[in-house]
Structures are given as C-alpha cells and as structure tokens.
Amino acid sequence: MSNYETYETYDRGVRADVYTDEYTDATQVYEDTYRPAYEAPEPVFPRQTVTAAPGRADRRRRADRTASTGSTMRRLVPQALVVAFLAGGTTAFVAKDKAIELSVDGSPRKLHTFADDVTELLAQQGVEVGEHDVVAPGRGADLASGDEVVVRYGRPVRLTIDGHRREVWTTARTVDGALEQLGVRAEGAYVSTSRSQPIGRAGLALDVRTERTVTIMADGRARTIRTNAATVGEAVGEAGIGLHGEDTTSVPPESFPRDGQTITVLRITGTREVREEPIPFRVERTDDPTLFKGTEVVERAGRPGLRRTTYALRTVNGVKEKPRRIDEELVQEPRPQLVRVGTKPMPPSVQGADHLNWHGLATCESGGRPGAVDPSGTYGGLYQFDTHTWHSLGGSGRPQDASAEEQTFRAKKLYVRRGASPWPHCGTRLHG
Structure with missing residues (x-):
C-alpha cells in the first residue's frame, strides 16, 4: 500500500502532499498548486474623509457630496447583490470538487476532479481497463473527496507447473508476487526465471516444478x-x-x-540369437480326367523355404524373458507341390477277374496298405507293382500314390493278361 501524509506550510501558504512507496521506501513530495479559478475579489468601497465644521461654502460643498454619495450608493448596491449571488454559486462549485488519490499499476498521484464515480474518473484520466484488470473500489462506486482509487493491470502468464500447461492472469508485477498470488508452493521449487523479474503488460512464460x-x-x-x-x-x-x-x-x-x-x-543384460526356420510349401491341386477318381499323382514335389530370424534374449533383474524377434531374412522361397487329381469314373468290373480273392492277395503282398513300399523302393501299393508294369497298365505316377480301387482295377487287368504269375508267392491266395 502507499502512505500519504499532508503538510501545509503556513509561511508560504502552500499545501504539499508526501507519498511514501512501500516497494522502494522512497519519499516524494507533491505540491498542491491547485487554485480555484472561481474565487472572486472582495468589493472595494471609496474611502471617505472627515473634516472640521463647515462654513457656508463648506455646507454647499457637503450638500453636493451628499448628493454624489447617494448616487454612488445607488450604483454599488446592485453590484453587491451580484457579488453575493456569485459567492453562493462558488460555494456549490467548491462542494463538487474532490481531492482524489489515483494509483495506476503502482504509480500514485493526487488530483482534483468533478467526477461522480470511479468510471467517470478513469475516463477523464484516459485510463483504460480490461476484463482482467482490477479496480478498487468497483468501477461504478461513488467518489468523495479524500478517496483512493487503485488500478492494477492484469498480465497473462503461460504457466507450466509440474508438467501441466495453462494460461492464467495475475495483477502481480513480479514473478515472486505472481507465484504467491497464484498459490504456488515456491519453497524448494524450480522456477525457470528469476523470482524478482518484473512482469510486463505482455506477460511471460513460466515453468515451475515443485518439490x-x-x-x-x-x-x-x-x-x-x-x-x-x-x-x-x-x-x-x-x-x-x-x-x-x-x-x-x-x-x-x-x-x-x-x-x-x-x-x-x-538391470538388463541381453544377447542376440540367429535361428534358421523352414517355411512350409503349399500344395496346388489340378483335376486330371485321365486319372480315376480317388487317384492323386504328384507331378512336382514341393520344397520348403528357409527363413533366418534374429531374436533378442534379455534377462531383467536376473529373470529371463521370452525371446523377442527383432529381424528376419528370407534365405530361400518355398516351392509349391503340384498334384494331379483324377476325375475319371472307375469301371464297374474287369471280366474274368472280379470273382477272385483280391483282398487276400493284397493282405499277403502289402498287409493291405495302399501306400506300402518294399525296402528296395522298387515295388509299391497293395499288390506291389513296379513302376514299369504300372505304367503299362495305364497307370500314372507311382502305384502307391493311386487309390485302392484303382490299384485293384489295374491288378485285375494284369491278371487277365498274365494270370497269377506276377505274384509267385501270394498268387495262390486269389483262389483261396
């Protein structure tokens, strides 16, 4: 707050105001040079002279002066009435004059005004205030002589406190005052700028990290x-x-x-490990009307691909984690397998061979397994065909890849051609 004291120097008839600023401890003396312009001079009447007892000539001159004095009084009475009227108006004029102390953003001054309220006073003095500025007393408050009006301008502060950003307004003029006004716990806190730094009307950015x-x-x-x-x-x-x-x-x-x-x-320790992993191949099937239904022939064997994968192996505080894949490289692409699938209907029978015990022969030759292959790899299927014989009977691919029905059909055709001789050990089962 600002402290004012009023002193009057009677030897010079000058009134002075003394202002003490608590922020700077500086004392300033303001001389009140106000002189109302409406003060009227007192009326001046002619001075009369008293003489000794008159003679005849004196009596004549006295009569002339009496007539002149009466005429002068008749002229002065209206003037006195005008002076009295002006004196009454002056009293009313003086009553509306107010001595006001106005402090704008910490800069105080004394002035005289005829304003009725604070808003009118600020307008007369050219003081503009916005929604973030503080005026005390309120802007519509009435004024009386001796009142103090304080205006504090608002300043924007772009405040980041403990990582949270926001914009606030303060009427404090220093960083330290703003922290106190905003209720920020400053003890042990980090402040991005000096706490004594003044805050201008444009504001500033302030980063605060509390303890x-x-x-x-x-x-x-x-x-x-x-x-x-x-x-x-x-x-x-x-x-x-x-x-x-x-x-x-x-x-x-x-x-x-x-x-x-x-x-x-x-606490993390880690290593890397490279692993080679196979990539499965896909199987592509196409219909083949030359093959009996149920028969599949591998036209081209598939080949798996190869992938090289790098894993990160970590141990966290002594505990091993699941390996994490961090890189991979394709070494070889997989090659698809091509398979032909038969769609030709199976013939109902082979004349001259349908009545034989084909189940007994298949059990003797292969244990009844359509995909059986002998240890040498030469013979395969239910009836242990070699590849040459199988192809001569109209078969495709390998006999062990054909269906059981097709294998039996080809065996019947072979029997019609050569009898039981292709099966020297088990051929007797056909009639058993």
Whole structure:
C-alpha cells in the first residue's frame, strides 16, 4: 500500500502532499498548486474623509457630496447583490470538487476532479481497463473527496507447473508476487526465471516444478528423495543410481516424476540369437480326367523355404524373458507341390477277374496298405507293382500314390493278361 501524509506550510501558504512507496521506501513530495479559478475579489468601497465644521461654502460643498454619495450608493448596491449571488454559486462549485488519490499499476498521484464515480474518473484520466484488470473500489462506486482509487493491470502468464500447461492472469508485477498470488508452493521449487523479474503488460512464460517425494527401487534397496527434477531419469541420477548399457526404469525415463511415485530400476543384460526356420510349401491341386477318381499323382514335389530370424534374449533383474524377434531374412522361397487329381469314373468290373480273392492277395503282398513300399523302393501299393508294369497298365505316377480301387482295377487287368504269375508267392491266395 502507499502512505500519504499532508503538510501545509503556513509561511508560504502552500499545501504539499508526501507519498511514501512501500516497494522502494522512497519519499516524494507533491505540491498542491491547485487554485480555484472561481474565487472572486472582495468589493472595494471609496474611502471617505472627515473634516472640521463647515462654513457656508463648506455646507454647499457637503450638500453636493451628499448628493454624489447617494448616487454612488445607488450604483454599488446592485453590484453587491451580484457579488453575493456569485459567492453562493462558488460555494456549490467548491462542494463538487474532490481531492482524489489515483494509483495506476503502482504509480500514485493526487488530483482534483468533478467526477461522480470511479468510471467517470478513469475516463477523464484516459485510463483504460480490461476484463482482467482490477479496480478498487468497483468501477461504478461513488467518489468523495479524500478517496483512493487503485488500478492494477492484469498480465497473462503461460504457466507450466509440474508438467501441466495453462494460461492464467495475475495483477502481480513480479514473478515472486505472481507465484504467491497464484498459490504456488515456491519453497524448494524450480522456477525457470528469476523470482524478482518484473512482469510486463505482455506477460511471460513460466515453468515451475515443485518439490516432490519419490521412491526409487534399485539393486534390492529403496531410496526416498525430495526432488524438483523434470524427468524420471534426472531423479534417478539425483538418488546416486547409475544406468548402464540397456538398463532402464519401470516408467519411461523421460516421463515426469509424480509426488509419491515409486520407480523401479531394471538391470538388463541381453544377447542376440540367429535361428534358421523352414517355411512350409503349399500344395496346388489340378483335376486330371485321365486319372480315376480317388487317384492323386504328384507331378512336382514341393520344397520348403528357409527363413533366418534374429531374436533378442534379455534377462531383467536376473529373470529371463521370452525371446523377442527383432529381424528376419528370407534365405530361400518355398516351392509349391503340384498334384494331379483324377476325375475319371472307375469301371464297374474287369471280366474274368472280379470273382477272385483280391483282398487276400493284397493282405499277403502289402498287409493291405495302399501306400506300402518294399525296402528296395522298387515295388509299391497293395499288390506291389513296379513302376514299369504300372505304367503299362495305364497307370500314372507311382502305384502307391493311386487309390485302392484303382490299384485293384489295374491288378485285375494284369491278371487277365498274365494270370497269377506276377505274384509267385501270394498268387495262390486269389483262389483261396
């Protein structure tokens, strides 16, 4: 607040105001040079002279003066009435004049005004106020002589406090005053600029990090510290804990540490492992009307591909994690397998061979297994055909790849041609 004292120097008849600013402890003296323009001069009447007793000539001159004096009084009476009227108006004029103390953003001054309220006073003085400015008393308050009117301009502050950004308005003129006005706990806090820095009308950007309690778990120990660090990584460093290699924390190191937060340091050791993995081939099937239904012939064998994969192997605080794939390379593409699928209907029978015991022969030759192959790889199927004989009977591919029905059909055709001789050991089963 500002303190004013009024002194009057009677030797010079000058009134002076003394202003003391509590921010600077400086004392200034303001001389009141106000002189109302409406003060009227007092009327001046002619001075009369008294003489000794008159003679005749004197009596004549006295009569002439009496007549002249009467005429003069007749002229002065109206003038006196006008002066009295003006004096009454002057009293009313003086009653509306007010001595006001106006402080605008910390700069005080004294003035005289005929304004009826604060709004009119500010308009007369050319003081513009906005929605964020403070006027005390209120803008519509009535004025009386001796009143004090204070105007404080609002200033925008782009405040970031503990990672949260917002824009606020303050009438404080310094950073320290703004922090106090905004209720920010400044003890132990980090402030991005000097606390004594003045805040201009354009405002400023201010970053504040209050002091917080953080617990850090590392290497089997708990450390609790008070910090105003901007990141978790900084707080860990303040606790005297070092991070090496792939070490990290349970929350991102660049995140903001919160009050009461517990942070765990993760000690990580890691290696890489390269594995070669097969890629399965696909099977492409096409219909073949030359093959009996149920018969599939592999026209081209498939070939699996090869993939080389790199995995990261990590151990966190002594515990192994699941391998994580970090890279892969295609070494060889898989080749699809081509298969022909028979669509030709099977003939109902082969005359002269349908009545024989083909089940007994198949059991003797292959154990009744359509895909059986002898140890030498020469004979295959239910009836152990060699490839040459199979093709001579109209078969395609390998006999063991054909259906059981087709194999029996080809065996019947062979019997019609050569009898039971193709099966020297088991041929007797055909009649058994």
